[in-house]
Amino acid sequence: MDAPFPSGLPFPTAAYLVLYLVTLWVHIAFMNYVLAGSATLAAGLVVGGRAAKEHPICALLRDWMPFMLSAAITAGIAPLLFLQVLYKEQFYTANLLLFFRWMAILPALILGFYLGYLLKKEPAPGRGRGGRIALGIAVFACFAFVGWSWVENHLLSVQPEECWKEHYVSGAHLYASPELLPRLLLWFVAGFPTMALMVGWQLWDRGRRGKGDPADGARAGSAIGLAGVVVSALWAWRYFYLLSDAAQKIVSGPAGRLYLLLSIAGGAIELVAFAALLRRGRWSPGWLALGSAGLVANFVGTGVMNETIRLVTLDGTVGLPLLFARHAASWKVAGFPVFLFFLALNVGLMAFCVRRVRRLPN
Amino acid sequence: MNPPYYPVSDFGPMMKGMVIGGLGIVHVFLAMFAIGGGLLMCYFQWLAQTGRSPNARRFVDGYFKALVLISFVVGAVTGVAMWFVSIQVSPRTIGMMVEEFHWVWGIEWTFFSLEITAGYCFYRCSARLPDRDRLLLLGIYSAASWFSLFWINGILTWQLTPGDWSRTREVWSGFFNPGFLPSLLFRTVTAMTVASLAACVVINTMADLDRAARKALINKAAHFLFPMAAMPFLSAWYFGTMPEDSRRMVFGGSIVMTLFMGLATGASLLIGLYAGFALLLKRLYINGATATLLVALSFAATAGGEFVREGVRKPYTVREALYSTSVAPEEVTRLRAEGCVARDPYPLRDAANYPNDQVRLGAKVFRFHCNVCHTMDGANALRHLAGDWTPVQRRMNIAQLQRTKTFMPPFSGTPEELEALVRLIEWATAGRPREWPVSTDREDWPEGRRRIRAWLDEAGVAPGFLKPGERR
Ligand code: HEM
Numbered sequence: 001m002d003a004p005f006p007s008g009l010p011f012p013t014a015a016y017l018v019l020y021l022v023t024l025w026v027h028i029a030f031m032n033y034v035l036a037g038s039a040t041l042a043a044g045l046v047v048g049g050r051a052a053k054e055h056p057i058c059a060l061l062r063d064w065m066p067f068m069l070s071a072a073i074t075a076g077i078a079p080l081l082f083l084q085v086l087y088k089e090q091f092y093t094a095n096l097l098l099f100f101r102w103m104a105i106l107p108a109l110i111l112g113f114y115l116g117y118l119l120k121k122e123p124a125p126g127r128g129r130g131g132r133i134a135l136g137i138a139v140f141a142c143f144a145f146v147g148w149s150w151v152e153n154h155l156l157s158v159q160p161e162e163c164w165k166e167h168y169v170s171g172a173h174l175y176a177s178p179e180l181l182p183r184l185l186l187w188f189v190a191g192f193p194t195m196a197l198m199v200g201w202q203l204w205d206r207g208r209r210g211k212g213d214p215a216d217g218a219r220a221g222s223a224i225g226l227a228g229v230v231v232s233a234l235w236a237w238r239y240f241y242l243l244s245d246a247a248q249k250i251v252s253g254p255a256g257r258l259y260l261l262l263s264i265a266g267g268a269i270e271l272v273a274f275a276a277l278l279r280r281g282r283w284s285p286g287w288l289a290l291g292s293a294g295l296v297a298n299f300v301g302t303g304v305m306n307e308t309i310r311l312v313t314l315d316g317t318v319g320l321p322l323l324f325a326r327h328a329a330s331w332k333v334a335g336f337p338v339f340l341f342f343l344a345l346n347v348g349l350m351a352f353c354v355r356r357v358r359r360l361p362n
Numbered sequence: 363m364n365p366p367y368y369p370v371s372d373f374g375p376m377m378k379g380m381v382i383g384g385l386g387i388v389h390v391f392l393a394m395f396a397i398g399g400g401l402l403m404c405y406f407q408w409l410a411q412t413g414r415s416p417n418a419r420r421f422v423d424g425y426f427k428a429l430v431l432i433s434f435v436v437g438a439v440t441g442v443a444m445w446f447v448s449i450q451v452s453p454r455t456i457g458m459m460v461e462e463f464h465w466v467w468g469i470e471w472t473f474f475s476l477e478i479t480a481g482y483c484f485y486r487c488s489a490r491l492p493d494r495d496r497l498l499l500l501g502i503y504s505a506a507s508w509f510s511l512f513w514i515n516g517i518l519t520w521q522l523t524p525g526d527w528s529r530t531r532e533v534w535s536g537f538f539n540p541g542f543l544p545s546l547l548f549r550t551v552t553a554m555t556v557a558s559l560a561a562c563v564v565i566n567t568m569a570d571l572d573r574a575a576r577k578a579l580i581n582k583a584a585h586f587l588f589p590m591a592a593m594p595f596l597s598a599w600y601f602g603t604m605p606e607d608s609r610r611m612v613f614g615g616s617i618v619m620t621l622f623m624g625l626a627t628g629a630s631l632l633i634g635l636y637a638g639f640a641l642l643l644k645r646l647y648i649n650g651a652t653a654t655l656l657v658a659l660s661f662a663a664t665a666g667g668e669f670v671r672e673g674v675r676k677p678y679t680v681r682e683a684l685y686s687t688s689v690a691p692e693e694v695t696r697l698r699a700e701g702c703v704a705r706d707p708y709p710l711r712d713a714a715n716y717p718n719d720q721v722r723l724g725a726k727v728f729r730f731h732c733n734v735c736h737t738m739d740g741a742n743a744l745r746h747l748a749g750d751w752t753p754v755q756r757r758m759n760i761a762q763l764q765r766t767k768t769f770m771p772p773f774s775g776t777p778e779e780l781e782a783l784v785r786l787i788e789w790a791t792a793g794r795p796r797e798w799p800v801s802t803d804r805e806d807w808p809e810g811r812r813r814i815r816a817w818l819d820e821a822g823v824a825p826g827f828l829k830p831g832e833r834r
Contacts, residue, residue, distance in 0.1 A: 066435075067482055067486075069435065070434050070435055070438065070478055070482070071478070073435070073438050073439065073442070074438060074471075074474060074475055074478050075475075076442075077441075077442065077471050077474070078468065078471050080442075080445070081460065081464055081467050081468060081471065082464075084456075084457070084460045084464075085460060085461070085464050088457050088460070088461075089366060089368075092368060092449050092453040092456075092457065093368060093369060093453075095446065095449045095450070095453075096368055096369045096370070096371055096449065096450060096453065097369055099371045099450065102446070103443070103446055103447070103450070106439050106440075106442065106443045106446070109435070109439050110435065110436060110439055113435040117431075161707055164369065164708075165707055165708060165709065168369040168708050168709075168711065169708075169709050169710075169711055171711050329461075330461055330464065333461070333462060333463075333464070333465065333533055334465075334532065334533045334534065335463075335464075335465030335466060335469075335533050335534075336465055338465060338469060339465040339468045339469050339472075342469045342472045342473070343468070343469075343472050345472075346472040346473060346475065346476040346506070347472070349476050349480075349502060349506075350475065350476055350479040350480075353476075353479055353480045353483045353499060353502060354479065354483060356483065356495055356498070356499065357483045357486070357487040357491065357495075357499075360487060360490050360491065361490070
């Protein structure tokens with residue numbers, strides 16, 4: 001564990017980690033849109049009133065929220081699968097310990113989805129603003145609850161057996177860790193740049209197709225992105241010092257340094273792109289592409305660091321040789337080429353469907 | 363190998379099977395609605411664009427809205443919920459399924475993603491799409507959703523009829539197992555039935571059409587009820603592929619299973635009769651209330667079917683590879699020597715409520731060995747089942763558990779553990795007094811121990827549906 005990923009890892013472990021991370025990034029992109037987007041909507045309702053309601057970003061978010069939620073859920077299933085191949089015992093134990101509190105994410109998702117639809121509808125005449133605000137906050141609260149649950153589950157899953165036992169005997173359904181809130185906040189603020197870029201592409205595309213103006217929401221959107229990058233960088237720095245010694249060492253040592261730098265570089269590129277967009281006051285594909293490249297670099301860097309930290313942590317509990325042996329056993333199961341074949345086929349068909357409807361006249 | 367130990371949660375008075383069964387029904391029903399719905403919409407789109415039914419296009423749009431609103435998120439979330447509840451009920455089982463079939467599950471996910479994408483493209487743009495593209499998107503949508511069924515069906519049928527996999531441990535021989543095809547066809551017919559009945563409800567809500575127009579649509583939707591005629595044949599085929607003992611459970615061996623099977627059959631028969639007489643022969647109109655009632659009946663049929671499907675796997679969760687207790691058959695002998703909870707790291711949550719260590723041990727044995735299917739006081743409670751037995755009867759019948767009822771696994775613990783479990787049941791039956799004697803301190807315990815050991819040996823470690831000494 002002292003060479004940068006994936007060197008030093010056995011092939012099956014590295015392969016499952018790559019599959020896990022790639023699919024997780026897709027989930028995170030949609031999840032960021034949902035979480036930061038619902039926060040933006042709620043904030044708009046609270047501070048902006050009517051102006052916020054008609055703001056192009058808010059209108060867009062309201063329109064796309066239900067779809068993005070389905071996408072986040074659907075895209076969450078693949079990493080959920082690979083997570084079980086990689087860290088079955090940890091994930092299951094955390095699930096079992098949190099029990100009802102963990103399973104509460106399911107009704108929260110359903111509730112968030114339907115409330116999101118209500119938000120999309122025009123309010124009945126005569127209905128007060130208070131109701132809309134409550135609705136906006138409720139939608140955000142549902143998704144924030146789901147995010148909190150994933151963070152809590154993650155933190156509990158990497159604990160040693162002693163901690164699991166204590167938690168079990170206590171009968172508590174909540175797992176309180178000093179890392180919990182800071183980690184959740186980091187996920188939350190880091191979602192804004194992603195959301196801003198996705199919204200930027202959507203609004204640019206609208207402008208291009210004559211359905212809007214390429215300046216729509218550009219200043220507000222890039223300001224949100226810019227602020228998101230700055231705040232999450234500062235917060236990540238702070239968060240670093242909450243990590244265990246082993247984790248800090250691995251991140252700043254030879255194994256993690258490359259990815260730490262990649263993550264910082266990605267953030268810096270995003271910063272430049274958002275600043276340029278803010279100055280120009282309109283969405284431009286060149287700057288959006290640059291920002292997206294920065295985002296990808298940042299995702300790769302952060303994602304790999306996160307897994308490296310998990311691996312050193314588990315090395316201190318169950319030990320990596322045991323995990324590696326399990327991954328090697330799973331890898332022996334046939335079917336990988338068939339999976340790749342259908343993945344390629346179905347991604348192709350998905351692209352085909354989208355192209356089919358995009359070439360329609362308005 | 364030792365079984366992995368997980369913290370066991372308690373669902374209170376509910377049996378774990380009830381929880382997973384209840385959720386499974388909702389999920390399967392929604393999935394059926396989505397799969398059959400896709401096929402039905404393709405049919406209606408085709409009717410519309412070939413001029414066979416003037417209002418069919420309007421129906422497609424209305425039905426699709428219902429599908430997106432209900433199925434896309436609730437269907438997906440209940441699917442994730444199934445996964446989470448499976449983890450709660452038996453982490454080792456779901457772990458084994460993931461282990462064996464993660465690529466198949468991955469493939470299923472690619473189809474599910476395609477289904478959502480094609481569905482949303484249609485949902486957002488159908489009004490502006492030319493006919494050809496509408497049919498194309500609907501075709502992709504419904505093919506993708508049917509293939510999700512195709513893949514998941516292989517995994518679920520493998521649990522009951524793993525076929526050659528038991529010998530080869532090879533994924534594809536497990537996937538294309540004896541139950542695969544009949545189950546796939548049966549579920550396809552069920553999906554078409556559910557979709558057709560739900561269509562009748564949707565058509566009744568289309569208030570701007572006059573009765574004749576609605577009737578014309580309903581008669582078209584009823585075409586999807588024709589395949590029900592194959593149900594008796596398909597279910598006979600499916601039952602034919604089942605292991606003998608599972609089949610016995612359905613046909614009288616377990617009265618609960620038999621009742622659920624009766625519910626499924628009865629409800630299907632009623633729908634079939636209605637379909638046959640009212641819709642196909644007389645071309646009757648079917649109003650909203652009746653349609654809703656028929657949908658409810660199809661829900662009941664699904665419910666019965668799912669309970670039976672979950673139930674008849676007992677005593678296994680994966681036939682001949684894993685017992686419901688998360689013990690693998692080859693581990694039983696070891697656990698009888700070393701104890702089933704000796705390595706369980708999780709202490710009891712309510713240790714202070716028990717009168718002594720023996721009863722505490724009994725509670726751990728119960729948690730490990732009986733808790734998946736029984737409670738102490740709620741549903742299928744041991745206190746009710748064995749509380750009134752004589753002391754000898756309790757010991758013998760639990761030692762020979764797989765022969766007491768063939769759908770229970772062999773007892774997989776030491777005589778001390780068995781005795782502790784029996785004392786737990788006796789203590790609970792006596793009203794949980796504060797003071798309670800420890801039976802293994804008594805002088806006659808060595809004799810008691812010998813007898814328990816003899817009963818265990820007599821019952822053997824084979825499952826109860828095999829005669830003692832008989833081998834597969
Ligand atoms: C609005 C809905 C959701 C939100 C806001 C959300 C948020 C999050 C967050 C914040 C994390 C990071 C946890 C951490 O590492 O500390 C995460 C991870 C994850 N999420 Fe989601 N999530 C949502 C829905 C889902 C759903 C429905 C699934 C499954 C189908 C899912 C699958 C995953 C997986 C597998 C991980 C990785 C967990 C780990 O590595 O320990 N998510 N999600």
